[in-house]
């Protein structure tokens with residue numbers, strides 16, 4: 350497998366049963382941990398290779414070369430996590446890979462379906478996660494909608 354982003358239910362520690370964790374099979378088919386937390390976070394390739402889509406970890410594969418799949422992933426993922434992933438990308442990977450994998454998402458503004466690079470989007474819709482622990486963004490907006498929201 351290569352050029353594939355994998356998300357699954359990782360995490361697992363006091364007060365938090367799980368959270369989305371992510372790893373990547375890069376363009377050479379190498380295993381790269383993006384975000385692994387708690388005792389369910391996967392940091393070894395052996396375990397990663399044995400994951401099947403939709404198993405008990407709710408594993409989901411995104412083909413990073415398929416623009417439609419990328420948009421679907423961005424639009425269905427918590428905005429804070431999308432921003433976190435793009436930050437990890439820009440720190441961790443060399444420029445060629447950052448260009449190869451561009452996260453494109455849909456602006457969540459009302460009547461705005463603009464598609465744009467997540468790096469050019471603004472977080473909005475800030476709310477607690479229901480546990481009173483974290484405060485995170487739930488939507489991504491383009492420049493114009495971001496101004497209207499604030």
Ligand SMILES: [Zn+2]
Pocket residue numbers: 456457458461462463490491492493494495
């Ligand atoms: Zn917009």
